[in-house]
Amino acid sequence: MSQARLGALSDTQDEAPRSEDKSAINQYPLLANPHIKLAGPVDHAMYASFCDQLSSAPREGAIVIAISTLGGDPEVARLIGDEVRLLREAEGRELLFLGKVAVYSAGATFMSAFPVDKRFLTRGTRLMLHERIMNKTVEVSGPLKTCVAVLKATLHEIEHSIRIEEEGFRAIVAGSRVDFDELVRRAPENWYIEAEEAKEKGLVLDVV
Numbered sequence: 001m002s003q004a005r006l007g008a009l010s011d012t013q014d015e016a017p018r019s020e021d022k023s024a025i026n027q028y029p030l031l032a033n034p035h036i037k038l039a040g041p042v043d044h045a046m047y048a049s050f051c052d053q054l055s056s057a058p059r060e061g062a063i064v065i066a067i068s069t070l071g072g073d074p075e076v077a078r079l080i081g082d083e084v085r086l087l088r089e090a091e092g093r094e095l096l097f098l099g100k101v102a103v104y105s106a107g108a109t110f111m112s113a114f115p116v117d118k119r120f121l122t123r124g125t126r127l128m129l130h131e132r133i134m135n136k137t138v139e140v141s142g143p144l145k146t147c148v149a150v151l152k153a154t155l156h157e158i159e160h161s162i163r164i165e166e167e168g169f170r171a172i173v174a175g176s177r178v179d180f181d182e183l184v185r186r187a188p189e190n191w192y193i194e195a196e197e198a199k200e201k202g203l204v205l206d207v208v
Contacts, residue, residue, distance in 0.1 A: 042072030081113025
């Protein structure tokens with residue numbers, strides 16, 4: 001993030017470096033009171049809450065969006081993320097991500113909608129990145145050609161979901177020091193990343 005853009009977050013950038021016991025929130029006072037606060041499962045109720053809060057957010061300046069979630073529907077996460085992208089591109093607004101306590105699964109998918117220099121975590125927060133999960137029973141019954149079509153449809157669903165997953169993985173690591181292949185390798189075992197480690201790996205700009 002450039003010094004000019006940091007000005008939207010910090011009114012202390014010209015001061016001496018903070019001491020180790022001074023909270024980083026003093027560097028980014030705007031993060032102390034997020035404009036949009038999301039918590040709980042990532043679902044359509046969260047999307048509705050996001051839209052309601054966005055309508056009440058300031059019409060100018062940066063918008064801070066805080067989230068704490070154990071996960072949920074990845075497609076809803078992508079939907080909210082797309083709202084962020086459209087607002088950023090259409091109005092040139094600065095939108096900042098603040099992860100609090102837990103940013104798991106679909107929460108990380110939502111985080112991927114923000115460039116790494118617009119992402120922050122609170123101290124003690126953990127990210128959790130993993131593969132998409134499918135729970136589906138396929139019943140093969142009836143004419144053979146119909147059975148083939150059912151199996152092909154399921155295979156196509158899996159293949160398409162993998163492509164969407166990889167697009168999300170690439171967005172999460174873009175601009176960071178995490179290699180895409182490393183994320184692909186570690187995702188099947190549920191990769192938990194503590195806030196300071198996320199900062200060291202360049203997945204977020206800072207920890208507050």
